[in-house]
Amino acid sequence: MAEKQTKHVSKEKIEAVKKIADAMKSAKTVMLVSIKNLPSNQLQKIKKDLRGKASMQVAKKSALVRAVDATGIKELDEMKKHIQEDCALLISNDDAFGLSGWFAENRNPIGAKEGQIAESDITIEEGPTELVPGPVISELGALGLAIMVEDGKITIRKSKVAVKKGEKVSGAASSIFQKLGIKPFMIGITPLVFYDGSSKKVFVGIKVNKKEMLNEVLSAHAKAVGFAVNVAYPTQATIGMLLAKANAHHAALIKLSNKTQ
Numbered sequence: 001m002a003e004k005q006t007k008h009v010s011k012e013k014i015e016a017v018k019k020i021a022d023a024m025k026s027a028k029t030v031m032l033v034s035i036k037n038l039p040s041n042q043l044q045k046i047k048k049d050l051r052g053k054a055s056m057q058v059a060k061k062s063a064l065v066r067a068v069d070a071t072g073i074k075e076l077d078e079m080k081k082h083i084q085e086d087c088a089l090l091i092s093n094d095d096a097f098g099l100s101g102w103f104a105e106n107r108n109p110i111g112a113k114e115g116q117i118a119e120s121d122i123t124i125e126e127g128p129t130e131l132v133p134g135p136v137i138s139e140l141g142a143l144g145l146a147i148m149v150e151d152g153k154i155t156i157r158k159s160k161v162a163v164k165k166g167e168k169v170s171g172a173a174s175s176i177f178q179k180l181g182i183k184p185f186m187i188g189i190t191p192l193v194f195y196d197g198s199s200k201k202v203f204v205g206i207k208v209n210k211k212e213m214l215n216e217v218l219s220a221h222a223k224a225v226g227f228a229v230n231v232a233y234p235t236q237a238t239i240g241m242l243l244a245k246a247n248a249h250h251a252a253l254i255k256l257s258n259k260t261q
Helices: 011-026 040-049 061-071 074-080 096-105 136-142 171-180 210-230 239-260
Strands: 029-034 054-058 087-092 108-110 122-124 147-150 153-156 160-163 185-187 190-196 201-204
Touching: 011 054, 011 061, 011 087, 029 054, 029 074, 029 096, 040 054, 061 074, 061 087, 074 190, 074 201, 087 096, 096 190, 122 171, 136 147, 136 153, 136 171, 160 171, 210 239
Parallel strands: none
Antiparallel strands: 029 087, 029 190, 054 087, 108 185, 122 160, 147 153, 190 201
């Protein structure tokens, strides 16, 4: 019976895995990120911009799994479940949420391809275009767009959602987006999961969007102030409103009293 052949792993690959594992063991943050569909030039730029913040290790799925195993940190086993093709490891002593926020700010708009799922409603806004009348008129009409011709150029008369959130981008929509210069998708590094060396825990589902977070905070603040005014709870933010409300009630009572006299 023939002996089972063992796969030979070069000394260089073993050393590379060991180096990654050693770096992971001493890091504050180990983050698994997706680099799927990321152009090579953009990846290289991001790696350059990350210097001083983090090092990025791009390797095959099997190498990343071996590196995680080589750390001997049992909590990192959870991370292995999320390792897939087109992934990279980010090793840093910076805060994971700060890094995630940096990634969110360093994404670039790209065009839509047929079959892509819309992450939000994709709207074609009203207004003039650089398109001239021709076959494109029927293409715009197929998407239900109301148009007119002004000074030899096509104008969109009314904004319209061409692809709703969760729907696939059709070939017709993709073609029109390209002609109108609409780039509805964002591309960049996507954080998937990270290990916090201080707490020895793995966190999944990282999503940091500073603009959305600010809007949520402002909305929560407005609701809190409104509630505080309704229950007459005095604070620095509500005292002016409470006095104005009391003055309005006082004026209303005087007016009502005068009517009943």
